[in-house]
Amino acid sequence: MVIGVPREIKNHEYRVGLLPVHAHALRQAGHRVLVQRDAGAGSGAGDGDYREAGATMVGSAREVYARAGMIVKVKEPQPSEFRQLRPKQVVFTYFHFAASRALVEAAIKTRIVAIAYETVQAADGSLPLLVPMSEIAGRMAVHEGAKYLEEPFKGRGLLLAGVPGVAPAKVVIIGGGIVGAHAAKMAAGLGADVMILDVSLPRLRYLDDVMPKNITTLMSNAYNIRDATLQADLLIGAVLVAGAKAPVLVSEDLVRQMKRGAVIVDVAIDQGGSIATSRPTTHGAPTYIKHGVVHYCVTNMPGAVARTSTSALTNATFPYVLEIANKGWRRAAEEDAAIRSGLNVVEGDIAFGKIAEQFRLPLREP
Ligand SMILES: NC(=O)c1ccc[n+]([C@@H]2O[C@H](COP(=O)([O-])OP(=O)(O)OC[C@H]3O[C@@H](n4cnc5c(N)ncnc54)[C@H](O)[C@@H]3O)[C@@H](O)[C@H]2O)c1
Numbered sequence: 001m002v003i004g005v006p007r008e009i010k011n012h013e014y015r016v017g018l019l020p021v022h023a024h025a026l027r028q029a030g031h032r033v034l035v036q037r038d039a040g041a042g043s044g045a046g047d048g049d050y051r052e053a054g055a056t057m058v059g060s061a062r063e064v065y066a067r068a069g070m071i072v073k074v075k076e077p078q079p080s081e082f083r084q085l086r087p088k089q090v091v092f093t094y095f096h097f098a099a100s101r102a103l104v105e106a107a108i109k110t111r112i113v114a115i116a117y118e119t120v121q122a123a124d125g126s127l128p129l130l131v132p133m134s135e136i137a138g139r140m141a142v143h144e145g146a147k148y149l150e151e152p153f154k155g156r157g158l159l160l161a162g163v164p165g166v167a168p169a170k171v172v173i174i175g176g177g178i179v180g181a182h183a184a185k186m187a188a189g190l191g192a193d194v195m196i197l198d199v200s201l202p203r204l205r206y207l208d209d210v211m212p213k214n215i216t217t218l219m220s221n222a223y224n225i226r227d228a229t230l231q232a233d234l235l236i237g238a239v240l241v242a243g244a245k246a247p248v249l250v251s252e253d254l255v256r257q258m259k260r261g262a263v264i265v266d267v268a269i270d271q272g273g274s275i276a277t278s279r280p281t282t283h284g285a286p287t288y289i290k291h292g293v294v295h296y297c298v299t300n301m302p303g304a305v306a307r308t309s310t311s312a313l314t315n316a317t318f319p320y321v322l323e324i325a326n327k328g329w330r331r332a333a334e335e336d337a338a339i340r341s342g343l344n345v346v347e348g349d350i351a352f353g354k355i356a357e358q359f360r361l362p363l364r365e366p
Pocket of ligand 1 (some may be wrong): 131133134137174175176177178179180197198199200203220238239240241246247249266267268269270271298299300301302
């Protein structure tokens with residue numbers, strides 16, 4: 001199969017669908033890999049590295065789309081990319097169809113086979129192609145929070161770790177899933193005083209078992225959230241209710257009562273945010289101040305650390321890329337339930353129940 005890797009064109013997107021190491025493995029398996037010039041530059045992979053790994057570099061995205069049987073990307077195709085897609089072409093990337101009817105209609109119209117990273121589901125119910133980005137966003141939340149606690153950024157002028165004789169900062173994390181656990185680990189490692197709230201008792205038990213001693217677990221309810229928020233120097237929003245908008249757990253009135261110069265990092269902003277005063281921001285202008293509290297609400301946090309993110313993402317996606325390339329999408333989907341669950345729109349039909357339901361369009365499983 002010919003596998004094509006175009007350069008990402010979404011604003012501030014530096015990741016790439018495949019790295020030279022994957023081009024090499026695909027070549028060894030008998031496939032051809034076409035990579036658009038400069039596609040890997042933002043992730044530290046030069047054209048020479050791809051060439052050495054056996055890929056063919058091409059000058060334009062148009063050529064990639066015209067020649068490849070499968071396109072491997074990171075972000076959903078943009079309008080100019082949709083115009084280049086061809087019927088029956090496999091497109092393996094993040095689509096997030098639930099967020100855009102226009103995207104669903106474009107995928108139907110082009111009759112592509114859209115396999116979405118975000119719905120590939122493992123046998124244990126986990127979403128293996130979402131996990132790496134949550135791991136990164138969770139860890140980054142603490143970096144960013146620590147930075148914006150500094151005085152020049154209008155923060156409280158606190159060192160997260162404290163020093164001997166001076167207390168560390170208080171970090172409160174609402175949601176103890178992947179993002180929350182990784183944020184907690186980072187903050188605890190720095191020596192902060194960490195509290196993590198979740199509604200799931202089994203999850204709190206697990207966190208209590210595996211986390212270091214400077215982390216306290218607490219049942220998430222309105223009373224405890226209020227109490228913890230008022231103590232927080234850094235508040236991290238990390239909740240998820242699968243398939244739904246994030247619940248707003250911290251009211252505007254509560255934000256108004258927070259310490260001046262405290263920092264909110266609302267990682268759940270990509271699902272609407274879990275703090276009433278959150279609104280989406282970008283890497284270009286990541287923060288704003290509301291009621292004296294610094295808000296960081298970047299919707300694509302991993303994009304800023306593209307070298308790490310591309311490696312983490314492709315570690316998870318590549319086994320599926322290889323399987324689809326080796327077997328073709330139809331056999332791969334027949335034999336592997338995870339790939340089957342990634343089928344969203346197939347040759348003009350919606351193949352994913354929740355999307356059909358949401359947009360009231362007919363469902364036709366292939
Ligand atoms: N901004 C970004 O760049 C970025 C990157 C990755 C993930 N995210 C987002 O981060 C959020 C968390 O993702 P995740 O992978 O950790 O999800 P997850 O499913 O692993 O964890 C979510 C946790 O929230 C808990 N929860 C649900 N309702 C709660 C409540 N009322 N109070 C406290 N806890 C509650 C759940 O029990 C679960 O443990 C999601 O919205 C995800 O989309 C954002």
